[in-house]
Amino acid sequence: MAANGSKANRFLIWGGEGWVAGHLKTLLEKQGKEVFSTTIRMQNREEVLAELDRVKPTHVLNAAGCTGRPNVDWCEDHKEETMRSNVIGTMNLTDCCFLKGIHCTVFATGCIYQYDDKHPWDGPGYLETDPANFKDSFYSDTKGHVEEIMKHYTNCLILRLRMPVSDDLNPRNFVTKISKYERVVDIPNSNTILTDLLPASILLAEHNDTGIYNFTNPGAISHNEVLSLFKEIVRPSFTWKNFTLEEQAKVIKAGRSNCKLDTTKLVNKLKEYNYEVPEIHAAYRACFERMKAAGVQ
Ligand SMILES: NC(=O)c1ccc[n+]([C@@H]2O[C@H](COP(=O)([O-])OP(=O)(O)OC[C@H]3O[C@@H](n4cnc5c(N)ncnc54)[C@H](OP(=O)(O)O)[C@@H]3O)[C@@H](O)[C@H]2O)c1
Structure with a gap:
């Protein structure tokens, strides 16, 4: 029981061994x-219900998902496994939480859009209400479909991350990925700096907010802008080479989403909790300064 007599929050993180899950656990522990956390497969209904009964969480944070290894190209050749996790599993976990009266936050993706004539990179970003229009990757396709149905669950908060960035050079970090590619495209995108956004996810969950939120820093930043800042602040010796989208298409199996998300809904909601998410260029600068201070090279 909390001091005010209400039930104290108890968080259960799904996908416990995953990258985002690890960051969430560290953050919650730091917050006291x-x-x-659990690694129970989301699609195993009896096991999920038993785990919820055992731990009795007030909040589930679902950071589980089939993301493919070494990357989402894997999902193109493993469609059943991808659907079992990202469609059947994600829905099942949300439904089990609903039956047990548990709030469920889903760490979803904004990689369900691509730029089009109405949404050029320097135009309006995609809204939470816009239908998914990126179908060139099976991973993204599963995520777009499940969100469309799952948004009707009244216990469910859906947070759309994009190209997440941590303050270290973990292989899952978007910066680590693009710094290791032989060549990179150069397109503005919405990005999620985890240090800025993960505390916001806890705030939203604790307030039992529901619905869909574009969950990125405001604005868009291009690959070259990211790598220029990386070179300036973290690794002065760094160099890279660009290539075009057409050239990129020859070395990947699934297409990659490029888009800007509108963050007005998120920014306004977080204002209610006196929480501000920095614009993406300022956020990257701060992130790289934290890396440098920690001796990351
Ligand atoms: N990293 C990104 O670039 C990115 C971007 C946007 C959104 N997201 C989303 O954010 C979430 C977390 O991503 P992440 O980068 O932390 O991925 P991650 O490191 O691959 O972690 C995902 C975890 O989920 C587990 N998992 C997969 N299928 C499962 C299932 N059916 N039941 C239970 N656990 C399952 C995996 O376990 P196994 O390895 O044992 O399968 C893994 O430990 C994912 O849903 C992802 O789609 C990620």
């Missing part, structure tokens, strides 16, 4: 919150 009660937190548990």
Whole structure:
């Protein structure tokens, strides 16, 4: 029980061994919150229900998902496994939480859009209400479809991350990925700096907010802008080479989403909680300064 007599929050993180899950656990522990994690497969209904009964969380944070290894190209050749996790599993976990009266935050993706004539990179970003229009990757396709249905669950908060960035050079970090590619495209995109956004996810969950939120820093930043800042602040010796989207298409199996998301809904909601998310260029600068201060090279 909390001091005010209400039930104290108890978080259960799904996909416990994953990258985002690890960051969530560390953050909640730092905040002194009660937190548990699990690796139970989301699609195994009996096991999921038993786990919810055992841990008795007030909030589930679902950071589980089939993301493919070494990358989403894997999902093109493993469609059943991808659907079992990203469609059947994600829906099942949300439904089990609904039946047990548990709030469920889903760490979803904004990679369900691509720039089009009405949404050029320097035009309006995609809204939470815009239908998904990026179908060139099976991973993204599963995520777009499940969100369309799952948004009707009244216990469900859907947070659309894009190209997440941590303050280290973990292989899952978007910066690590593009710094290791032989060549990179140069297109503005919405990005999620985890240090800025993960505390916001806890705030939204604790307030039992529901619905869909574009979950990125405001604005868009191009690959070259990211790598220029990386070179300036973290690794002065760094160099890179660009190539075009057409050239990129020859070395990948699934297409890659490029888009800007509108963050007005998120920014306004977080204002209610006195929380501000920095614009993406300022956020990257701060992120790289934290890396440098920690001795990351
Ligand atoms: N990283 C990104 O670039 C990015 C961008 C936008 C959105 N997201 C989303 O954010 C979430 C977390 O991403 P992440 O980068 O932390 O991925 P990650 O490191 O691959 O972690 C995902 C975890 O989910 C587990 N998992 C997969 N299928 C499962 C299932 N059916 N039941 C239970 N656990 C399952 C995986 O376990 P196994 O390895 O044992 O399968 C893995 O430990 C994912 O849903 C992802 O789609 C990620």
